Amino acid sequence: MSDSKTTPQGCPFNPADDGAQMDFDGRMSYGDYLSLDMLLTAQKPWSDTHDEMLFIIQHQTSELWMRLAIHELQAARARLIKGEARQAFKMLARVARIFEQLNSAWDVLRTMTPSDYTAFRDALGQSSGFQSHQYRLIEFMLGNRNKAMLKPHAHRPDLVALLEAELAQPSLYDVALRALHARFALPDTVINRDLSEAYQASEAVEAAWSEVYRAPEAHWELYELAEKLVDFEDYFRRWRFNHVTTVERVIGFKRGTGGTGGVNYLKRMLEVELFPELWHLRTTL
Template sequence: MSGEPSCPFGGPAPEHSAEQAHRDFSRSLSYGDYLHLDELRSAHQPITDAHDEHLFIAIHHVSEVWLSLIVRELQAAMRLLDAGITDAPLKMLTRVVRAQEQLTAAWDVLKTMTPADYLQFRGAFGQASGFQSQNYRMVEFLLGNRNSTLLRPHEHRADLHRPLAAALHAPSVYDLTLRLLAARGLPVPAEVLQRDYAQPYQTNEAVLASWLSVYCDTETYWDLYELAEKLVDVEDNFRRWRFNHLTTVERTIGFKRGSGGTSGVGYLRGALDVVLFPELWDVRTQL
């Protein structure tokens, strides 16, 4: 050894050093460029000086991104179900369930905003409300919660109204699942398969009997059984999201009317009673 101190500069960077990272993006796509982060940040525009408005906007932006992903995954799963494929849609529906978990967790962050915090900016955004979310409404329609009145908040935007109207009149994910039962020879009545899709689904005893056959003979109908349980996962998480929405609203504004014109807590409590896939819940009593 020479006894001379080693110089930390001038030599090659260690293999695991940050110095190995690419640093020149003059001719290539950077992280910010790829994700359009400038546009994303520019969309965050509070209209008051209230500190918690930043939280309020961030939570709703994040929720819309998750809802958009859920719509995409549901539509992909439904295309496969419509083609008679039962295994591949499970991956999309599992992704829906995981995204729903993220949506539900977002309410816990929003709950850190107190009623006094919210009152500092609530009046500034007028009648704007999550009730008007096109992504959320599309999720509801794809899952089968049908109500033509819910199209009205989107009538001023043809680009939003048109796909919702199409979804309202098309089979839901449950309608497509019932077609698969019929294709396997299970007795699903014609009036169920050919119903008016714009109307809410009604419980049918013959459909319940078909699901009972599936659940009593899972070896024969394993793919249908697995699909049914995945749909139950989706609805279970949908209920949790709605319940957390209800409790967040109640602890923030009590029983005041919602900014979008609904009764607020009363409307949300009524929504908890909606059952999307009724026979998949009723079959448990019959087993």
């Protein structure tokens, strides 16, 4: 809604008359606080085509949302390690809603036709969302850890160091499994595994989570933790699916600008399960 309104006499309303601050000489303004000069000049198209601005803003805003997701996931993991599950649940719920926003953004990008994209695609060079270090960090934080994915960042030692530091920590799911282990003894191969490697599903873990789901009132905190993880992965899967359908709609089955198999590569990613036992147990309950 606009702040502008008129008085009953039809005269323009002056917010200063109502106490609004109107003089920002030497004071913090809205633009100052948000660094809008820097933010709004960060869009630098490499062509003169109309839709490249859409493409840039779509990806920049996605990176901002991922920045917030990382902030929340780090805090949620820290809270779970401290045994402060209730606070972590709020953060995990927020991350799920962040990915709801990321899902909605695909609807805007899908207004770009193949003709629109082809007009500026060459200007991208070899750049690709496949190279997003924030997306990679999120995957590593969740437990989908593939050291081969460090290679696209080899030209940036600082980013490699950031990702390697994450690989040295327990993933969010590892922390959840430690909480599960406190109630149901899990194998040493699960609890003391090499944290830098991708997690492999375990029958013992599935059996333990199944016990939680068979008696949720007796294990309510673990039950709620499990559902918060499933809720988040549900939105994450939708994001991946929307990515696939958007890419297919815009470029068909062409290879990606970064050299991946495009749609075929993205479809393979749909098969990745972040918290596998939480999905598998539903079949056997």
